[in-house]
Amino acid sequence: MSSHSVRVAHDRPHVPREQDLPSGRSRRSLRAILSELQQNRAEDAVVLDGDIDRDVAEVRLIDSVDQLDEVGAGALVVLDRRLSHIADGYLLDVAVRRAVSREVAGLMLTAPEGTDVSLTARSMCRRSGLGLVRLSPDRDLNTVLNVVAQEIADELHLTMERVRRAIDAIDQHAGEGSTATDLATIGSHVLSYDIQVTATLPQDHTDLLAVPVIVSQPEGEQFVTGRLPDADANTLLEMVLWRLASEASRAAFVAEQAERTNMLSVDEVLRQFLGASRETRDDLSSQARKLGIPVDAWHIVARFELDIPQEGIADGLLAYESRERLARIALTTASSSGGSWHTAQEPAALWLLHSHHGSSPPRDVGLRVHRLMGSVLAVLQHAVPELRAYVGIGGVHAGMTGVAGSATEAKVAATHARSQRGANHPISFDAIGIRSTLVEWYGSPTVQESIDVLFAPLDKVSQARRNETIEIIGTYLDFGGSIARTAEAVHLHRNAVRARLQRAIDLLGVDIDDPDQRLFLHLACRSHRIVGTSHS
Numbered sequence: 383m384s385s386h387s388v389r390v391a392h393d394r395p396h397v398p399r400e401q402d403l404p405s406g407r408s409r410r411s412l413r414a415i416l417s418e419l420q421q422n423r424a425e426d427a428v429v430l431d432g433d434i435d436r437d438v439a440e441v442r443l444i445d446s447v448d449q450l451d452e453v454g455a456g457a458l459v460v461l462d463r464r465l466s467h468i469a470d471g472y473l474l475d476v477a478v479r480r481a482v483s484r485e486v487a488g489l490m491l492t493a494p495e496g497t498d499v500s501l502t503a504r505s506m507c508r509r510s511g512l513g514l515v516r517l518s519p520d521r522d523l524n525t526v527l528n529v530v531a532q533e534i535a536d537e538l539h540l541t542m543e544r545v546r547r548a549i550d551a552i553d554q555h556a557g558e559g560s561t562a563t564d565l566a567t568i569g570s571h572v573l574s575y576d577i578q579v580t581a582t583l584p585q586d587h588t589d590l591l592a593v594p595v596i597v598s599q600p601e602g603e604q605f606v607t608g609r610l611p612d613a614d615a616n617t618l619l620e621m622v623l624w625r626l627a628s629e630a631s632r633a634a635f636v637a638e639q640a641e642r643t644n645m646l647s648v649d650e651v652l653r654q655f656l657g658a659s660r661e662t663r664d665d666l667s668s669q670a671r672k673l674g675i676p677v678d679a680w681h682i683v684a685r686f687e688l689d690i691p692q693e694g695i696a697d698g699l700l701a702y703e704s705r706e707r708l709a710r711i712a713l714t715t716a717s718s719s720g721g722s723w724h725t726a727q728e729p730a731a732l733w734l735l736h737s738h739h740g741s742s743p744p745r746d747v748g749l750r751v752h753r754l755m756g757s758v759l760a761v762l763q764h765a766v767p768e769l770r771a772y773v774g775i776g777g778v779h780a781g782m783t784g785v786a787g788s789a790t791e792a793k794v795a796a797t798h799a800r801s802q803r804g805a806n807h808p809i810s811f812d813a814i815g816i817r818s819t820l821v822e823w824y825g826s827p828t829v830q831e832s833i834d835v836l837f838a839p840l841d842k843v844s845q846a847r848r849n850e851t852i853e854i855i856g857t858y859l860d861f862g863g864s865i866a867r868t869a870e871a872v873h874l875h876r877n878a879v880r881a882r883l884q885r886a887i888d889l890l891g892v893d894i895d896d897p898d899q900r901l902f903l904h905l906a907c908r909s910h911r912i913v914g915t916s917h918s
Contacts, residue, residue: 426517428515442459443462491514561633593620685789711762774793823905840852857871858879858883
């Protein structure tokens with residue numbers, strides 16, 4: 383009987399499993415063919431010895447050892463069932479010698495598991511690299527030949543089949559929270575070609591396919607890349623790359639939306655928490671805990687008061703999208719240092735809350751946060767080069783009241799930074815001297831009540847006029863009663879300052895010549911300026 387040369391194309395739909403994914407590099411290699419034969423069961427095709435990375439040029443079915451003299455180099459020779467019975471005898475040695483002399487890529491024989499295959503034949507295969515494969519008796523040889531023929535037949539058809547399977551695998555795993563790198567690994571296995579995810583492209587990428595993954599995280603753009611030797615295959619690979627990039631972009635968008643939703647929820651609660659009264663904070667604390675804000679821990683708060691040139695401002699406030707983007711960048715940068723971090727936004731400011739669990743915080747936590755805020759500021763300036771920020775950092779305090787206390791101190795420090803024209807340089811509350819004493823003094827409920835009573839007559843005027851009046855009184859007392867210096871500082875005429883000052887003193891009912899009343903009025907004005915005041 384003559385030998386048979388088989389070239390048959392045949393579609394077999396398949397969704398790859400993880401253990402089924404081929405690991406070879408060449409679509410024509412014996413390894414890739416074995417991967418196809420092992421789709422259902424690994425034991426259907428078992429490698430006994432030799433090199434399975436050889437390329438296969440054709441497949442031959444033979445029923446006589448003599449027919450090996452007719453096969454060409456690179457052939458994969460399949461012994462029919464009758465001839466396969468030589469597996470445990472000297473005839474297999476003869477067959478291997480002839481196959482080696484003809485530069486055959488591999489020999490396949492049908493034999494049950496546990497068959498004593500000739501040790502001499504296996505040794506020759508090992509030395510020569512001839513692949514020796516045992517097929518399970520359950521396998522139909524016609525099916526085996528069809529599979530092999532499909533692998534070594536038309537390259538475009540083969541690539542189309544693998545493209546379909548690769549896209550199926552990507553679709554399947556994309557819904558399981560896989561990253562772009564995960565999907566690239568799956569695509570690489572199914573196609574048997576290297577697909578990578580990279581943030582930058584090499585300078586020499588003329589023959590490299592690269593498709594962008596759309597992400598908006600601070601790390602920026604990513605690419606999925608691959609390289610194939612011919613134009614037709616490259617076109618088909620590009621289909622896989624675009625599908626992979628699309629699924630990776632979608633996954634990144636879903637993750638970003640989930641993160642954004644959680645961030646906005648935390649922002650809302652934390653913003654309310656920072657500005658709430660003690661009673662309201664009690665009500666908000668349970669909601670804060672549900673969102674992961676550890677209100678019972680130790681806390682340190684930083685405040686970023688943001689100034690951006692006019693083109694970055696809408697209606698006097700930072701554009702919402704810009705503030706949100708800066709908040710995300712600040713939170714990502716701070717969180718990279720470890721620990722628990724949360725953020726909240728105001729129209730022209732950002733808050734960062736750092737929380738520490740434990741019986742007491744590290745001694746150097748204030749110094750570490752101060753240095754970290756410098757890094758956060760640098761990243762924000764890289765994102766918005768024209769940004770000017772006045773950054774204040776509060777002290778370390780415990781519990782719910784500690785959050786509010788540290789926030790107040792951070793605001794005082796930021797105000798001090800602004801008054802000293804200290805843009806883009808973080809200032810810690812502990813470093814600003816007498817102001818911390820004033821804040822502690824103002825923290826007394828009795829003092830707050832006394833100041834509220836003192837300034838109560840000004841509640842009848844507008845908030846702007848109220849603040850302006852207190853500023854004029856405080857500046858006048860700062861300058862030791864000098865009308866001229868006060869007028870210069872508040873940019874008013876001397877007569878206007880004198881008239882407004884007299885009306886204010888009369889309205890408040892204060893004897894400014896009495897040392898005690900004068901001192902209390904001065905401290906009240908200073909506290910109003912630093913803390914942002916009583917109900918203002």
